[in-house]
Amino acid sequence: MHSKAGPMNNEQVVALLLELARGVEFLDDNPFKTRAYRKAAMAIETQERSVVELIENAEIHTIDGIGKAIAAKLEAWVQRGDFSALENVRSALPHGFDELEKVPGLGLKRIRTLFHEHGIASVDELLEHLEAGSLTGVRGFSEKTRAKMLDAARQIISYRGKYLIDATLGHAREIINQLEQGGIRAVLTGECRRGMEIYTHIDILVEAVPSWVDTAQKILGNDFVWKHEGEQLLVTAPGKPPVRFHPTEPEHAISALFMTTGSDEHLHNLRDFASEKGFEIREDGIFHGENRVALTDEREIYEQLGLQYLPPEVREGREIELLLAQQAHVPELITRHDLRGILHVHTLFSDGRSSLLEMVKKARDMGFSWIGISDHSESAYYAGGMDIGKITQQRATIEQVRATVPEISILQGIEADILSDGSLDYPDEILEMFDFVIASIHSQMEMDEARMTQRILRAIRNPYTSILAHPSGRLLLSREPYRVDLSIILDEATRHSVAMELNANPWRLDLDWRLVYEFISSGGKIIIGPDAHSREGLEDIEYGIMMARKGVATPQVCLNTREEKEIRGVLKGSWT
Ligand SMILES: [Zn+2]
Ligand SMILES: [Zn+2]
Numbered sequence: 001m002h003s004k005a006g007p008m009n010n011e012q013v014v015a016l017l018l019e020l021a022r023g024v025e026f027l028d029d030n031p032f033k034t035r036a037y038r039k040a041a042m043a044i045e046t047q048e049r050s051v052v053e054l055i056e057n058a059e060i061h062t063i064d065g066i067g068k069a070i071a072a073k074l075e076a077w078v079q080r081g082d083f084s085a086l087e088n089v090r091s092a093l094p095h096g097f098d099e100l101e102k103v104p105g106l107g108l109k110r111i112r113t114l115f116h117e118h119g120i121a122s123v124d125e126l127l128e129h130l131e132a133g134s135l136t137g138v139r140g141f142s143e144k145t146r147a148k149m150l151d152a153a154r155q156i157i158s159y160r161g162k163y164l165i166d167a168t169l170g171h172a173r174e175i176i177n178q179l180e181q182g183g184i185r186a187v188l189t190g191e192c193r194r195g196m197e198i199y200t201h202i203d204i205l206v207e208a209v210p211s212w213v214d215t216a217q218k219i220l221g222n223d224f225v226w227k228h229e230g231e232q233l234l235v236t237a238p239g240k241p242p243v244r245f246h247p248t249e250p251e252h253a254i255s256a257l258f259m260t261t262g263s264d265e266h267l268h269n270l271r272d273f274a275s276e277k278g279f280e281i282r283e284d285g286i287f288h289g290e291n292r293v294a295l296t297d298e299r300e301i302y303e304q305l306g307l308q309y310l311p312p313e314v315r316e317g318r319e320i321e322l323l324l325a326q327q328a329h330v331p332e333l334i335t336r337h338d339l340r341g342i343l344h345v346h347t348l349f350s351d352g353r354s355s356l357l358e359m360v361k362k363a364r365d366m367g368f369s370w371i372g373i374s375d376h377s378e379s380a381y382y383a384g385g386m387d388i389g390k391i392t393q394q395r396a397t398i399e400q401v402r403a404t405v406p407e408i409s410i411l412q413g414i415e416a417d418i419l420s421d422g423s424l425d426y427p428d429e430i431l432e433m434f435d436f437v438i439a440s441i442h443s444q445m446e447m448d449e450a451r452m453t454q455r456i457l458r459a460i461r462n463p464y465t466s467i468l469a470h471p472s473g474r475l476l477l478s479r480e481p482y483r484v485d486l487s488i489i490l491d492e493a494t495r496h497s498v499a500m501e502l503n504a505n506p507w508r509l510d511l512d513w514r515l516v517y518e519f520i521s522s523g524g525k526i527i528i529g530p531d532a533h534s535r536e537g538l539e540d541i542e543y544g545i546m547m548a549r550k551g552v553a554t555p556q557v558c559l560n561t562r563e564e565k566e567i568r569g570v571l572k573g574s575w576t
Contacts, residue, residue: 007052008078010044016077016086017041017070023089026097026108039065052078096122102478103152105145113140127153159477161200163241165543166506168192168199171240175220176204182219184212189246189260194312195546197476197509201234201242205257208247216245254295255285265317266310273305273322313549320517320552331554336545338555340563342538343372343413344438344469344501344529349394350375351383353534356394357401362535364408370564372571373398374413374438377425383442386414388430409564411435411571415469420444422458424465431464436571438501438529440469441482449483456489460498466571467527468493470503470510478507486515494524497574499559502551504544505531516551525575526551527559 021037024030043065044051054060055078060071076082094115100106100123106114114120118138120129130150135141141149172192179186187193190203206212213233217226220235227234233245248256259267259281267281274281279288286293286301295301299309307325311333314321324330345359346352352359356373363371375394376385386394391414398410413436417425424431424439431437439459447455459465471489472481493500500519503510508531511519516526528544530537548558555561562570 010047010051013051013074013077014041014045016083017044020086020089022101023086023093023097026111027089027092028108028112036067036070040067040070055079094121096124099123099156100126102156103149105148105152110140113138123153123156127157155480162477163199164476164506165195165197165199165509165546166540168202168241172202172204172243175202175243178219179206179216182215184209184216184219187257189257190244190262193261194263194315195543195550197513197547199241201244203244203246203260205246205248205253205260207250207253209250212247252285254298255293255301258298258301259283259285261312261315263315263317266315266321269317269322270305270307273307277305279304311549313546314552316550324552331552333549334545334553334555334558334561336542338558339528339541339545339560340368341370341372341409341560341567342366342368342530342541343374343411343436343527343560344415344467344503344531345371345373345538346375346383346415346531346533347373347394349373349390349397350380350385351533356397357404358535359532359538360401360405360408360410362538364405366538366541368408370409370411370567372411372413372436374415374436377414377416379417379419379425380415380442385417385425391430391433411568413438413466413571415440417442418455418459420447420455422455424459424462428464431462434464435568436466437462437464438467438469439465441473445473445482447482449485452482453485453488456484457492460489460492460496465496465498467499467501467529469501469529470508470531471500472510472512474510474512475507476509481510490515490519490524491522494519494522497525499525499527499571501529502526502544502548502553503529503531504540504542504547505537506540506543509543509547513547513550516548516553520551520553520557525557525559526553 017037018041021034021041024037025034043063047063051060051074054063055075060066060074061068073085076085094100094111097111100111103123103126114126118129118135120126126149129135130146130153135146169192172188176186176188185207187205188203189205191199192202223237225236231247233247235243235245246256246260271281279286279293286295286304293304302309302325308328308330310321310325310330313333314330342363347354347356347359349356352375359373360371376383378385378387395412398412402410412434414434415438416431418439418441419425424437439462441456456468460468468489471486472484474481490500500511502516511526520526526548528541528548530540530544532538532540559567559570
């Protein structure tokens with residue numbers, strides 16, 4: 001839903017047009033209309049100027065792909081906040097349409113059948129019918145299909161109320177910025193501070209200056225609903241993760257930050273240490289006897305307990321964390337500053353949305369000294385994979401871009417599909433041409449565990465493979481990982497000097513950080529890949545760094561930290 005605060009941006013307009021297109025398509029009244037809405041959405045997506053400005057200057061009609069009827073609709077949205085046409089379409093759709101569309105195998109036609117003939121308007125109702133067996137015998141709903149839908153429906157329900165890292169941190173930072181600008185001191189805490197793949201809410205620690213709630217309400221505006229929950233305040237806005245505000249007195253800010261950061265398990269473990277040393281960790285701070293310990297820095301809490309400081313990312317309550325802290329063996333965790341290069345980058349040569357030049361410039365502007373381009377290989381036809389002609393053409397483009405942007409080195413790599421037998425998508429003569437080869441699974445994910453494991457092992461043993469990408473294949477809140485024995489895969493990767501990708505795309509964050517520490521401890525190397533499909537996608541690297549830190553990764557185990565003169569050899573050969 002569009003927020004009434006502030007003018008609409010192009011992205012919001014595009015989203016509404018696509019929603020309208022989908023709705024009209026489902027209602028099946030007019031295929032021309034559907035196409036026209038999609039065309040208009042595309043036209044705006046590639047438009048540099050804002051829709052608001054185009055309308056104000058009466059220039060919206062001049063955009064190719066926007067006819068009179070759609071221009072009128074956009075004017076209604078942007079100028080009058082009139083969404084009645086959209087509301088009419090929405091109200092004619094099954095109320096759970098968005099979720100029904102996510103069920104694999106449920107196209108518009110089947111959703112129509114379910115809706116019109118069985119009165120099924122949501123995933124919950126679908127689940128009920130499947131469980132009761134009432135779709136048995138219905139055309140297009142074979143036993144196998146129904147079993148798959150049953151799993152999918154349960155999964156979709158389990159994903160509710162959960163948010164990915166980009167949406168969560170984006171929303172959290174926006175709120176903090178607004179509060180700070182309004183003079184209220186606020187910082188991220190809880191899981192947002194520790195870093196996590198999936199979130200149910202945002203925790204923000206806020207300095208409880210007099211009447212801060214009134215001020216904050218004014219700053220954040222009317223989209224937010226405020227609710228007291230004991231000491232805390234729960235603040236919700238439609239479509240956004242709920243925010244939990246933890247008000248604190250300025251003099252308790254340090255211990256409050258520590259306590260709200262958690263995790264519960266970490267605090268529980270620390271309590272045991274504390275009591276041995278005569279300290280007590282309580283809800284309202286750290287105490288020595290009856291005296292509250294005055295703190296100027298969170299580090300002092302750990303010092304007092306005779307422990308090395310643990311950064312927020314490694315406070316998950318794992319045994320290893322406390323052990324490292326006790327033995328003063330917590331290493332310097334990797335930071336953004338340590339990274340020299342970035343790879344796993346798509347361009348217009350396959351399914352990227354930015355040109356090679358744009359990607360290279362953006363990487364340079366982010367301070368990287370090398371970038372590895374890796375478009376899709378030939379069999380990824382759905383992603384515009386490259387044949388030999390395109391590879392040669394890309395090579396020529398890279399030469400040109402080198403001349404234009406000499407400050408950064410460009411490596412030509414490939415994201416090669418692992419075929420069902422574990423071979424890579426190109427013959428050796430072609431693989432040899434690349435500076436690096438990322439091997440990935442993008443198809444046939446339904447294999448049993450033994451076959452999938454063998455398939456990936458074979459890809460790792462391929463002498464041209466430099467990196468195994470997104471090793472579990474999970475898409476967070478959308479697709480479960482495929483069945484594979486990752487411990488065997490990780491061992492074999494280390495043996496063959498194949499780096500494991502820590503895919504930084506918010507949907508993936510794969511390799512799972514929970515597996516990172518053991519992997520690197522036994523000699524494995526990681527590389528953080530944004531899997532960027534646009535310039536902005538390169539910024540996702542931040543999430544990968546967060547996950548690497550949770551895996552207790554140091555600069556040494558992460559190949560992004562290698563200098564340009566070193567990285568080519570490292571990716572082509574072995575690490576030592
Ligand atoms: Zn991929
Ligand atoms: Zn990719």
